[in-house]
Amino acid sequence: MKKEYRIPLLSNVAVGSATHVLTFRSKEIAAAANPGQFVNVSSDLFLKRPFGVLDTDPEAGTFSIGVRRIGAGTGYICDAVPGTFFEVLGPLGNGFVFDQTKRIIAIGGGTGIFPLRFALKRARELGIPSLSLNGFRSKSDIILLSSFEEVADQVRISTDAGDFGTKGNVVNLLSELTKEEMKDAILMTVGPEIMMKNVAKWADGAGLFCQVSLEKRMACGIGACLVCVCKVKAEAEGEPFRHVRCCKEGPVFAASEVIW
Ligand SMILES: Cc1cc2nc3c(=O)[nH]c(=O)nc-3n(C[C@H](O)[C@H](O)[C@H](O)COP(=O)(O)OP(=O)(O)OC[C@H]3O[C@@H](n4cnc5c(N)ncnc54)[C@H](O)[C@@H]3O)c2cc1C
Ligand code: FES
Structure with a gap:
């Protein structure tokens, strides 16, 4: 199935000091993308760059990504003006698993909040109750709060500086959950590796199933180059671990199988 498209950028909106939401026209990607999947986007560099899908509008034939400017590739994409054409490969990867009998607690940090916005929107469409927990450095770093409030039943924020929401990080937010809020919940987390590792540890202690989305450096995005290989547990197969392609x-992945 063809997965690479030459598509126009429709809008580019700054949502923070170094973060933009970009919307592209592609009826194919808008129709096919599921929460947790990503797209590989061209820039003026040789390799495309991976970004989680933030939102889709299948009727309008558009999809969005959130991009934080950190280097040359993201700089090119953040500076692009509407009308610029990009080569985009996607949707790629597996995506989150939803269980309609379980409530969702989505835990995000950094650019990890973008794919979780899409997951929360899908949960709402499926009639699954949801709670969004996002962590930021300080009040001035908070982005897309009203956008999360549109799709999640409840939104809670932590800030390291303590100037908004709970002081501390997302694990502090998790430790504030009531037994009722934890009952029949599954966790989805995306963010810096240390954050996901601590969320996974907390979930294990609480006996809750947790899915994590790993952000490895990627090149091809389609399983061909092995740049993104990581190890997961394989005890059921009689081996201590096996290699998987993150893309x-x-x-x-299930947090319980990740070797951090
Ligand atoms: C599956 C997936 C989904 C992603 N989703 C998003 C998203 O929704 N929004 C977003 O802004 N970013 C996302 N990223 C990260 C994004 O792809 C990188 O920031 C981007 O590729 C950097 O390109 P660059 O040319 O600007 O930086 P480069 O010049 O390539 O790198 C600049 C610096 O960032 C580091 N870096 C680059 N990529 C990564 C990475 N993947 N993990 C850790 N460190 C890295 C480099 O080591 C270097 O220090 C995602 C990454 C993956 C793998
Ligand atoms: S990025 Fe090439 S195999 Fe994953």
Whole structure:
């Protein structure tokens, strides 16, 4: 199935000091993308760059990504004006698993909040109750709060500086959950590796199933180059671990199988 498209940028909106939401026209990607999947986007560099899908509008034939400017590739994409054409490969990867009998607690940090916005929107469409927990450095770093409030039943924020929401990080937010809020919940988390590792540890202690989306450096995005290989546990197969391609078998994995 063809997955690479030459598509126009429709809008580019700054949502923070170094973060933009970009919307592209592609009826194919808008129709096919599921929460947790990503797209590989061209820039003026040789390799495309991976971004989680933030939102889709299948009726309008558009989809959005959130991009934080950190280097040359993201700089080119953040500076692009509407009308610029991009080569985009996607949707790629596996995506989150939804269980209609379980409530969702989505835990995000950094650019990890973008794919979780899409997951929360899908949960709402499926009639699954949801709670969004996002962590930021300080009040001035908070982005897309009203956008999360549109799709999640409840939104809670932590800030390291303590100037908004709970002081501390997302694990502090998790430790404030009531037994009722934890009952029949599954966790989905995307963010810096140390954050996901701590969320996974907390979930294990609480006996809750947790899915994590790993952000490895990627090149091809389609399972061909092995740049993104990581190890997961394989005790059921009689081995201590096996190698998986984060772009193909992931980026979403059960937290319990990840070797951090
Ligand atoms: C599956 C997946 C989904 C992603 N989703 C998003 C998203 O929704 N929004 C977003 O803004 N970013 C996302 N990223 C990260 C994004 O792809 C990188 O920031 C981007 O590729 C950097 O390109 P660059 O040319 O600007 O930076 P480069 O010049 O390539 O790198 C600049 C610096 O960032 C580091 N870096 C680059 N990529 C990564 C990475 N993947 N993990 C850790 N460190 C990295 C480099 O080591 C270097 O220090 C995602 C990554 C993956 C793998
Ligand atoms: S990025 Fe090439 S195999 Fe994953």
